[in-house]
Amino acid sequence: MNDLLFSPISEIAPRIRAKEISPVELTRAALQQIEATDGRLNAFPVVKSEEALSAAADAEHEIQAGRWKGPLHGIPVGLKDNIAVNGWVTTCGSRILAEHVTDYDATAVRRLREAGAVILGKNNLHEWALGGSCTFGIFGTVHNPWNTEHIAGGSSGGSAAAVSAGQAFMALGTDARASIRTPASYCGVVGLKPTGGLVSRFGELPPTSSWYMALGPIARTVTDVAITLNAISGYDDLDPGSIRTESRDYTAGIDDGVKGLRIGVVKNFFYDDALPEVRDSVEAAASAYRAMGASVREVELPALRYTSLIEPVYEGEAKGWLVDYALTRGADFDSQDIRYRALASRFLRTADTLRANRLLNLLRAQVQEVMEEIDILLTPTNSTPPYRIDAEEVEVADGTVNVAGAGGQSRVTTRLTVPFNALALPAISVPCGMSNSGLPFGLQLVGRSFEDHLVLRAARAFEREAGLGYRRPPIVA
């Protein structure tokens, strides 16, 4: 049974449907895997064994009765602990919400339940989902399954570590700067930030109405990400940012390859900090796409140099809702940096937001112009592999970054992903390379709005033909 925990959903599901695999046994195995590994990872701090086994038993009865609901039916999954489940505590990684019981299901949770998925519990995250390291928060640090002395990335670090270690087949994360893609990159799995508006964010804490925040799946294969997207995507009138689009099967055509696809490699900005081993892997990926029949060329997006100045567009909303807690519950912030960033957000100036919006529009215009002739942008997901949990400085291409100081951790973990939050474009991270020290890092592929299917197809081709694909990390090898 243990080996089954590392099989893709796409292979397990037909066997569940054929009644060769019992959802109850599969769930029991996943729970045992959490028990066996989480003492070293801290990825699954909240496990709901009884509820999971009950849901698995229901799934088994339904399937036995011939009522198979689809490929997620009977599949054990995890949820980042900023996603609401009816009757469960949702902490958002903060002591302040330690007793916050939500009395509703997030829309994505409701849709997972309707698809028959078995929810195992809640995954660890960075405090308030506002950091890329998962070294702060109510549940403590998440450890990387590839080397437990290194960060798992964040803020959905628990979700990525759990999937990597075979604790769950898929886990939902959220992504306002990097929070799905960076931990997926660091843990050697696949993470998709869908187009803004494609997946409902109702029931996600913190509640944001802005376009930059997205909810999406982390899984071990691109197809499993597509299977999950099928279940959770679609218009939801409970999310004011939800957009009505044509319903689509994201697994259809996913194996069609990239022949004729136009891929643009963006080096400016993305290569500034990237270590040689990361750059070399991305170059090799570009060559692989060329060999697979894609048209590959280098493109430039000069306005990316102003990425950090665009921050005022969303910084106020990202932090402003925390000001009251920052004033009245300051000692309950594990990360005082988050607290002070929240307090500082009150001093953002409207004039700066206006100017930053103009910069964002310039970047948007450049990307739109480039993407008239390019279908997919190709970049590294991060400039470096995951750094040591106790690191104060991290080596980048031309020096070091102080990750213990303000802004350093963000520069290392979110710099290459945040532009596509600002633009609300679909972006995926797939395993691309291994560092000299044996740690994974990802390749980022970005598409036009609502062309998530093309992003998935390009990622799947790389995974199948040239990429590393999923590999078991040492903790479970």
Add this chain to the structure above:
Amino acid sequence: MPPQQPLLHLTRLLRVRLLGVTGDYPRAGRNDGRTAAPHWRRFVSVSDATIRTLIEETYGDHLSSDEIETLLPYIRRQFESSQKLSELDLGELDPRGMNFISDRRITP
């Protein structure tokens, strides 16, 4: 003391003149819009003492003096970003020149 609107405090502290109040903004039809930027739109350097006062006025006694000193560099960094933003030619705020979607002026 309840938190107050920091921008209002900043404008009071710096005696910043607001659009429409002082009438120093070039009006449509009276010039070509190329008049030097009015005082209120230029970036004004803010001293640490001013930021400290701004924090005190905004957050009152919710923060200790140590906490104010810790917060100060965060806000200073925001003002430094403001300065960088103000140094970029991002076009006028005059609606006659606000076709910024297609404005490529900062693109090399």
